[in-house]
Amino acid sequence: MTKSYVTTPIYYVNAAPHLGHAHTTVMCDILIRNRKANGVETRFSTGCDEHGQKNQESAEKLGLPVDEYLDLRSAEFKKAFDLLNVDYDYFVRTSRPFHKERVAQMEQSMMDAGLIIKKEYSGIYCKGCEQFKTDSDLNEDGQCLDHSNLFVEEITEANYFFPMEPFRQRLLDHIAENPDFVQPQKFLTELKNMLKDPLEDLCISRPKSRVSLGVELPFDSDYVTYVWFDALINYLTNLGWPDNNYQDYWAEVEHVIGKDILKTHGVYWPIILMGMGETLPKKLSVHGHWLGSGGVKMSKSLGNVVDPLVVVEKFGADALRYYLARHMRAENDSQISVELIQTAYNGELGNKVGNLLSRAAKFASDRLDGKVPSKGALTAEDEAARAAAMKAALGFANVFKLAEISSRTEALIMAADDLNTYFTEQAPWKLLKDPETEARGQTVLYVTLDSLRVLLEAFRQIIPVSADKALAILDCPIEEGTVWVPKLDRLQSGAQFGEVIPLFPRIAD
Ligand SMILES: [Zn+2]
CATH class of the missing domain: 3.40.50.620 (HUPs)
Known part of the structure; x- marks a missing residue:
């Protein structure tokens, strides 16, 4: 094509x-x-x-x-x-x-x-x-x-x-x-x-x-x-x-x-x-069509109508874009409500993507003068985390069909979830405290942030504004108009982080 x-x-x-x-x-x-x-x-x-x-x-x-x-x-x-x-x-x-x-x-x-x-x-x-x-x-x-x-x-x-x-x-x-x-x-x-x-x-x-x-x-x-x-x-x-x-x-x-x-x-x-x-x-x-809460057709009398502009005002455009992309099933009707959007926004975008970025970037920024950490020798766990991020991102490095949008988006969020597990298990905050393991701590931070960057580059196709904000924090913007090829290690050790702002601030009821 x-x-x-x-x-x-x-x-x-x-x-x-x-x-x-x-x-x-x-x-x-x-x-x-x-x-x-x-x-x-x-x-x-x-x-x-x-x-x-x-x-x-x-x-x-x-x-x-x-x-x-x-x-x-x-x-x-x-x-x-x-x-x-x-x-x-x-x-x-x-x-x-x-x-x-x-x-x-x-x-x-x-x-x-x-x-x-x-x-x-x-x-x-x-x-x-x-x-x-x-x-x-x-x-x-x-x-x-x-x-x-x-x-x-x-x-x-x-x-x-x-x-x-x-x-x-x-x-x-x-x-x-x-x-x-x-x-x-x-x-x-x-x-x-x-x-x-x-x-x-x-x-x-x-x-x-x-x-x-x-x-x-x-x-x-x-x-x-x-x-x-x-x-x-x-x-x-x-x-x-x-x-x-x-x-x-x-x-x-x-x-x-x-x-x-x-x-x-x-x-x-x-x-x-x-x-x-x-x-x-x-x-x-x-x-297919979106059904309101209860899995029934939206109607004013049932009070289950989701107004896109109300959602945008409350959660931002990317929250709605993400929900539509991630939760519409390929051939069938799917369910939507403000509560479901809120759960996906807080639980998927907020917890798995936004929080990981702010936590990892903040550690680096607090301990390393706001500089991007250095990468040392990689362990099997590091390699596995990197490979999983690349695999999910590659789903966006070819032309997909309408019916594939949901599964590709799901793969991205699953990869972000795995990256959170890696981050928790490796516990870089402990490693950074001890001079003997400090270099290893930096490597874990680097792997986390660089893998997350790969996912965010793919996310630009779904939630462009938030993904670009995140890439600006990582000082890794994508130039408009270039053909995108997902690549590891584009994160530059020693570069200065941008201001770490919450990407998906939690929204309570
Ligand atoms: Zn008619």
Whole structure:
């Protein structure tokens, strides 16, 4: 891999940013940091989907003019991602003229190619999904599976449609030829199931009488574009499609999505791209959802909603980034609560990483005039501690997949735990007191700090701000933009420690 283009979905701005938005976006940021560290040239896009009925209704509810509402919400999302130290290249807003022009251009060319038809249609419509529903999308009571609190309506109206069935076999062939197209495996199986039966025509328009917030169809001013049909194309417009050399990065695109939008990204989007004559995305990386405490869906009434910005304010961005990275299981839903985040922050980041650094650095600083200790002959225990740190760090010295983030992060924290055991067993504080063993004490301190440094360099991909602070204390900063290779003994004996500040100060209830 020499180039990589990672995208988050663009988020609906009908409410404030929530944990699901934070999760997908932080995971993409971790993938990007990992790739950059490994010498890959990257592009990273995120942003907001500002069209559709729900956004329109949210503006009305707040009594704000639509433009003002969209500015306000988009700014909230941008601020949230900035607070989470997400290093994106593009922040998409679909209300921008550039995006709208490109959508209209795409639609006109598909119309010209005979791929879009107009017809009268009667169907069950869910306002929540802004989609017509088939029987299999509804529960026994005839309600939408995702919006059982809303009533579905029977609607008859003329609309524009994109027939998808002619492309179904080609998509199945593509999946067969590219077994990595959807990861992890569980979601590939789900996608194949979605493609078992003939596909219905995709309704790509909404009459303006019902929805006004959208891209007007270039061939019929009574309609706006169905929100997904307009949103998905942002993945191309970000790269300057169709004018610039978008192909370089487009060939390496990876869409990161939650499992709830597998159908739009795994069925609609590839088929739209086939209709446009474009190459299909290289990869869809799918993650599960976070459940609130008790292992149930978060809801205001249960009081188990985790607000990412409240967590950031209380524990810092890295506490949330760490929890999301470490505790999301690859294929399944996972549990999160403020208490669980606090336990991981205090018990894992605080006790295993922060405390070890401050204890070891403080010994060195108190006994050795703030100088980095010297390393003498190494024992088998020293070598083992060093090798364990290197092994965990090496998991970050190659390009990993979305589903691997959690296990690689776990390996780092386990290695930090082992290093704590080594430190306690070797008890350098005793060795340093006796002139006869003082040199050995220095060696133990050196091995501890240098091995921890190796782990911290890897941790930069997960918790960049804290890791950089720690490396500054060790006087071993990493130069931005260089390809990272984990190496032992980069800690310079005799160098001066920076001020030892607590990295993860303990936060009580
Ligand atoms: Zn629905």
